[in-house]
Amino acid sequence: MIRQTAGPFFAVLIAALTLAAPGARAAVDIQKVETPGGLTAWLVENHDIPFTALEIRFRGGAALDSPEKAGATNLMSALIEEGSGDMDARALARARDSLAASFSYDTSSDAVRVSARFLTENRDAAIDLLRQSLVDPQFDPEAIERVRAQVMSQLRSAANDPRRMARKAFNAEVFGDHPYAIPTNGTLETVPDLSRQDIVKAHAGALARDRVHIGAVGDISADRLAALLDDLLGDLPENGAPLPPKATPEFDGDTQVIEYQTPQSVAVFGQKGVTLDDPDFFAAYILNHILGGGSFESRLMQELREKRGLTYGISTYLADRDQATLWMGSVASSNETMAQAADMIREEWARISRDSVTQQELEDAKTYLTGAYPLRFDGNSPIANIIVGMQMQGLPIDYVETRNDRVRAVTREDVNRVARERLDPDALSFVIVGQPAGIGAASN
């Protein structure tokens, strides 16, 4: 995560990039494009490089799966590139490669995501190919078995990976009966039984026009984009499957230990979050930054890593999902020191809610967050991701211009009130995978 070694380990750059504080603005001009066919897209035109990045999100994703069909939407999206029309997987890949386009598909709990990148000079042919994949996938039985085997292999790997084990157990614990309790790619029990019919049904339920959001950035005009999108998505069904209900995650403040023989314990922890449309969101966002927002300067990083050497990294974040909101974090520490690390986290959680943040901490967080924001807009692909994400979150099109003012408007009183009212050390719940010394297998 941080101070990484390159080579076999690749740098994982954590989200926010950067810019200088006062008055810095993100220089993007977002246009709203309404197509004759009734679709809406956001576009940033930039003709510097002759290609376009297109990001499409179908709201719903894996949360559309019923418990017994868990993994159907994920398997479906993995099969989109495995053949369409009269082309099998390899013919499709050859056609795509001949255009030097790239298409990728994946499923998260809240969305099916389609990412495309194509050159201006063969744009129509690329879109034609993508359209065929989305509208007319083969779901060939042989391909289903091949991809099912890959998913099963991922599930078996996940069942032995402490980080994913912890995440899975945490979701199962807090989400109960809600689809969020089940991993997006399903389980070792459900995936073997998914039929072709289940996959066809998942396709019809997930890829529908009533839930699509689109962001495009690059070498394309609004008119061209409108025509392109009607071609691309015009033949998809108007309506998809009903979206899942709201989740009400429960946090009991317990520590669940999953015994696993490995030298370093991995912990996932969380409590109730604050939604993006909550008036206190930006105060919570700043508070999170000060507490554990991923920089070296956060309190948790200072206390656990810089002062005590208990971990390589710790971070917390506000997870605003479609149907639930959580305040989450994760840390890894040796089995011998995990108990101390978990105690420190609870203590810092309590301290910041009790004793408030300093004016300096608030100012530093604001300069960082407002400076970092514009620097995210540094390429066609990143910008396409940002503007489609804004639509998924229901943000207004002028949000980019107002966002930093919202950060600056937060007062120390706001942050301290949110710390008192929203942080709940007694409800902070942990799942720890490993053999943490001094923490019982079912302790409270």
Next chain:
Amino acid sequence: MMRALATLMGLTLFAPAAMAANDQVTDFTLDNGMDVVVIEDHRAPVAVHMVWYRAGAADEPPGDSGVAHYLEHLMFKGTDTLDPGEFSATVARHGGNDNAFTSQDYTGYYQRIAADRLDMMMRMEADRMMNLRLAGTDIVTERNVIIEERNQRVENDPGALFREQKRAAQYLNHPYGIPIIGWRAEIETLGREQVLDFYRTFYAPNNAILVVAGDVTPDEVRTMAEKHYGALPANTDLSPRSRPQEPPQRAERRLVMRDARVGTPYVSRSYLAPERDSGAQQKAAALTLLAKILGGGQTSVLAEKLQFDASVAIHTAAYYSGRSLDETTFNMVVVPAEGVSLQQAEEALDTALAEFMREGVDARELERIKLQARAGQIYERDDVQRLARRYGGALTQGLTVEDVQAWPGIIQSVTADDIMAAARDVLDKRRAVTGWLDKEEVTQ
């Protein structure tokens, strides 16, 4: 019909793009020997400032494994004028992010920040090139952080432990057989003296490369660089880099590692292979294309033979990177399908390779791969930070700016015969390590 159209349109692609990418790049050398590369991208008011040292893990004294990486962490612990942590805190206070990375051949430090803060970044980076100060407690705490980093990256991951063992078997004499992060027992013995020895030997302007990418001009970078870095004294005692080299490798090596935490067993093989050398990149270019042809995706030879024609494997891949100062490796992996043993998977791999040696390269596949490489030069202009890493890496690994710029043309000039000649030369089991990573309870 669709396919024919696609191929036709694809083949007409873009000559001018490659030249445009090179036009972004300017390089020069300061009087004290520090190399400078400037990459312009004026789309956003952002700059990446990087300093790369021609010193990595493979330059460590015997017995001090991990000291290059340890020093990288300690470079954030203050100088005569900066307190521990103040470097990163200052960057954050100006809305920027910073981090660092270590590989076998280099150590690099970077900040991403508003372009108008570049002068300050250079001042601080130049300061810590010469004036590092290490307090006793900081270095002990940071050593614990690194042990947790090793736990997280390696000890908790049987795949990472396996790669470490395999690499140690691959290199009989060259320090590339030693992990970048270091062997745990040696990390535990590292102290202030070893760190400062490494620092004093290698951290000097004539052993460093400055790369600045983003919204900057070469003239302003030169002015600032001369002011901050140009004032630093060169280390006149610096010796030419020379590591122990590999003797002729005459014996195939095989290893089996079992671990209860393995979810997905697999076979992997690596062959000792030549790297890119200045003015002599042809063979590395052929190997780069060979890796794509053998294992670069759904239309590759291994996928075709092991995943489509026969369902022996659920995943196959081949990969090679010529970016290395000394001899590198050409690698393959096969994840067997359910019910297929590692023995059978390895035999199927060898059969597929033998068939490939008889059948040769599919001309159309080669053309598609070259086409994608040409298009890649358009897409990569969207990610200036990646370009910056490419130049920094190349210049620490024995290449020049001209070599980097010649590379795309060399790739295009490679013939099917070149690729087969490289395959015959490199795919020699006497220079290979074949490893099985298996579940503990399974016996083959």
